[in-house]
Amino acid sequence: MTCIMDDLSAPLSPGLYIVATPIGNLADLSPRAASILARADLIAVEDSRVTARLLHHVGVKRPMAPYHDHNADQVRPGLVARLGTAAIALVSDAGTPLISDPGFKLVRDARAAGHPVVTIPGPCAAVAALTLAGLPTDRFFFLGFLPPKEKARADAIAEVAAIRATLILYESGPRLPATLAALAAGLGDREAAVAREISKAFEECVTDTLSALAARYAEGGPRGEIVIVVGPPGEAAAPEAADVDAALVEAMTRLPTARAAGEVARATGLPRRDLYARAMALRDAE
Template sequence: MSLFQPEEGRLAPGLYIVATPIGNLSDLSSRAATILGQADAIAVEDSRVTAKLLAHIGTKRQMIPYHDHNADRVRPGLIARMATEAIALVSDAGTPLISDPGYKLVREAREAGHAIVTIPGPCAAIAALTLAGLPTDRFLFMGFLPAKAKARADTIAEVSAIRATLVFYESGPRLGATLAALAEGLGGREAAVAREISKTYEECVADTLPALAARYADAPPKGEIVVVVAPPGEAPLAGAVDADALLVRALERMPAAKAAKEVSQATGLARADLYARALELKAR
């Protein structure tokens, strides 16, 4: 019996990583539907969400909750069952292991010698990249930014100089604050906000970070959201000499941090880079 070609309605034992729709249930592949219909059990984030998907394909299967709060306790049992049973892993939407604890299950399944098969499919981060119209030759997936302002700003500063398109997940209520923090830390870069991907009201709004921050400041949208930000240098930026001149003048009136913020807003250059340069200029 082939691991990849189930026979007589039974799968070979092991772990099956199954990508599920991010919105439109019709996006579930026929192979994914077969795996879910024949697995002995399915590890799920939320059984209510997965139950709707199973109902859509007309099947019922044992569901085992597996998420951040119980993963360490549940994982040994799942690993043990893989020796004789086919265990599928799904997230609420999209590809498992993207912003969820699934990687530990994969790692321990491999260490135990179990077969591991991936059934690829939808992924919100990749779908948003296709909608954004920004460079896709190099991109960095950042998941969710920290909720606290300082930790969020520090994280943005860490990636400000990376020459790659940045991809973030976000929720509606937090979107305005996140966009404001990105605008402050990354300047006037081009960006896009994609939401409700593959659903009836799919939307992708492209503009500069400051403009997007203003748009969503008092109007949090509904649905799951992906923010895509262009790499540094994509938008027209002032030259280093011009930035230095602006910084020198600003430093005559204010501290380095405020000077960097002012010049960032004026030029679109990354605030973190300007702050570092301001400190160098002050030390002369």
């Protein structure tokens, strides 16, 4: 707390401050984030009741203005206009702003107007769940929330099915059973994890295959916000020799032999040299 009080003596320069807040445990609020919140002229919030509890934890009171999906377009111009003379902090109810919320539009417009934008990094549920899941972390793809309607959800899953990366998405308890079933149907039985209550007393991360998780939560999801982490697809099976030959023959009806071999190599991942030799053999056998 001493560091926060020392910082409070210096006023903030005008601009937009993106402040990450705890996703559960209030002790995860960094001293720098607490200092920014304590000195901001205004805090743009999702829910003033949630942010009020956080400010109470810091021991300060600051003016707040709602900024969320339902009013962002109406509120944003006024916030941007104030940035020339005021320090405005942007927070979400939990975690890092701009992750599945309209904050990126405020940052975009603030930059376009020439105002400084500063980020105060901290908790993020997506990254926290990734560290808990024990799935590959070298490449990951964040999906946010899937569409609620069945067809749109299935289409969204189909779009990412071939991506060779760990998938991360957010979900609510009531929608969890349908989402897990759709993921299992659209992605196959991959390794996955369901994380919830991250950083809280009853933090839980259940790992299993998608089908097993879908069965586990079929009767209803737990309360609270949930992060689903899905492992990348396995290695693709090598194409059958007959299929490769057919692809080469078809390609050679349109292209010279070398280019046909190159096209099939890109499509199958097989060595171009081997495919060229096979294409020559097929051509000579005609």
